Amino acid sequence: MASVDLNSPVLTGGILNTNFFNGRVLVAEDLTSLQTASAQHQQQLGRVLGAGVAWGMNVTLPDPTQPVLQVTKGLALNRKGQAVSLPVDAQVQLVKSAEMQAATAGLFAICQPPQNLVPTNLDCYLLTVSPASGYQGSAPMTGSSSLSSGFATSCGSAFAVEGVQFNLLPLGVSNDTDPNTLRGQAAQLFCSLNPLWDQLAAATGSTASLQAQIAPMLSKFRNLMAHLCFGTDKFQGFAANPFGRTNGDSLFAEYGLLDDLRDIGALTDCAVPLALVYWTSAGIQFVDMWSVRRPVFAATASHAWAPLAGRRREVEGLAMFLQFQCQIAGLLKSLSASTLSNIQATDYFQYLPAAGLLPIAGVQGFPGFSYPQFFSNQTVRPNSPAYTRDAKFAAFISGSFLYPPIDLSSNELIWLYLVPGNSQLSNQSSAAPYVIFASAHTSYQAESRYDASYFDFSNYSLVAGEFIVA
Numbered sequence: 001m002a003s004v005d006l007n008s009p010v011l012t013g014g015i016l017n018t019n020f021f022n023g024r025v026l027v028a029e030d031l032t033s034l035q036t037a038s039a040q041h042q043q044q045l046g047r048v049l050g051a052g053v054a055w056g057m058n059v060t061l062p063d064p065t066q067p068v069l070q071v072t073k074g075l076a077l078n079r080k081g082q083a084v085s086l087p088v089d090a091q092v093q094l095v096k097s098a099e100m101q102a103a104t105a106g107l108f109a110i111c112q113p114p115q116n117l118v119p120t121n122l123d124c125y126l127l128t129v130s131p132a133s134g135y136q137g138s139a140p141m142t143g144s145s146s147l148s149s150g151f152a153t154s155c156g157s158a159f160a161v162e163g164v165q166f167n168l169l170p171l172g173v174s175n176d177t178d179p180n181t182l183r184g185q186a187a188q189l190f191c192s193l194n195p196l197w198d199q200l201a202a203a204t205g206s207t208a209s210l211q212a213q214i215a216p217m218l219s220k221f222r223n224l225m226a227h228l229c230f231g232t233d234k235f236q237g238f239a240a241n242p243f244g245r246t247n248g249d250s251l252f253a254e255y256g257l258l259d260d261l262r263d264i265g266a267l268t269d270c271a272v273p274l275a276l277v278y279w280t281s282a283g284i285q286f287v288d289m290w291s292v293r294r295p296v297f298a299a300t301a302s303h304a305w306a307p308l309a310g311r312r313r314e315v316e317g318l319a320m321f322l323q324f325q326c327q328i329a330g331l332l333k334s335l336s337a338s339t340l341s342n343i344q345a346t347d348y349f350q351y352l353p354a355a356g357l358l359p360i361a362g363v364q365g366f367p368g369f370s371y372p373q374f375f376s377n378q379t380v381r382p383n384s385p386a387y388t389r390d391a392k393f394a395a396f397i398s399g400s401f402l403y404p405p406i407d408l409s410s411n412e413l414i415w416l417y418l419v420p421g422n423s424q425l426s427n428q429s430s431a432a433p434y435v436i437f438a439s440a441h442t443s444y445q446a447e448s449r450y451d452a453s454y455f456d457f458s459n460y461s462l463v464a465g466e467f468i469v470a
Helices: 026-051 180-200 208-230 257-263 312-334 337-342 389-401 452-457
Strands: 052-056 068-071 076-079 083-087 090-093 124-142 152-171 272-280 283-288 355-359 413-418 434-438 461-465 468-470
Touching: 052 257, 052 272, 052 389, 068 272, 083 124, 083 152, 124 208, 180 208, 180 337, 208 257, 208 272, 208 312, 283 312, 355 389, 355 452
Parallel strands: none
Antiparallel strands: 052 076, 068 090, 076 083, 124 152, 124 272, 272 283, 355 434, 413 434, 461 468
């Protein structure tokens, strides 16, 4: 710690900017210092903006049978403030292949490995991206000897190129066996699924019945892993003791699986999380971006009140909403219409976001769920769903991000809503019917109000023998 007087500059540890003046002899080190200072200035700005993915860098699995992920071009900032830029789409090979030598190169060439290898390191992985650099091209250089006489005697690298590198971090899901913890419940499902994947990989006939057995377990496992990353179980204790501190920081300044990985040094500040990857003996089963991916957001204003003095919970609420909608979209693609119509929420999920959109089966064979069946073992308001206003839709959904997720095991009340603008499209082939569900902790959106323009989609209250139209 430096001891300073008032009105005196503090220069210790400051950025060293090359000072130019007439007559100074410049060498390569001076220009390198200039580049270093510029990079440090950019990192300062990056730390002000925050960490996360700015745009792009979407991760998909083109072929579930191949361990290859596709990452679109994009830009991110890591926790050090460094830009992580991917200028082109990339296919990330999860299994590194040996470079093959030509048969004429020396006495021996590398043997071609078997094509159908089953990976033994089956686990859930965190896919990250970090900045990287390398040299390209060449430029002539003169030697230091006086014999060179100013003529080029060798070459050096012409460019230092900024790029990225990808990495997979194993999460070790099966290491926790306590059934009372969220991680223990995920570990139980992980161990229950493993023999089923072996059966699926070895099957030669129809696998429909086996896949029907796997589907709800896989969906719930994905849901549990996502909320492990969100820290849903740990954050539940915040309201009970918001005054807890460790070295002046809130006990809830850190929570969730990503923070655990940072604490043990597995996830460094250089890396930006992109996706959760579940790898099994039957191939990669899901790539879940929003369980770990976050948009760029600034650091908290106060570590003592971190959950309240920053945007982390709001951003995580957005991620919970997007994660659920992506998982629902995957179920719509992979399950039959008859299966979708018979799904109960608790069979496929442990948690729901504070508010979300559930696609429901509509006209022209639009795929969807049956919301009475989906919420059949939950507490919903009688005569649900009610109608809410179109104008409230966007504000209500975005406002729900600060609320905790719905724990389906608690059987807490769930609001159900329909939107008039969507209901009016029900006879058109382009309709995408849905029902809005929301935690009862959110404000009720179908209160009785007079509005003649939506008379057919109104809610009614009987007050002193008269109907009030909403």
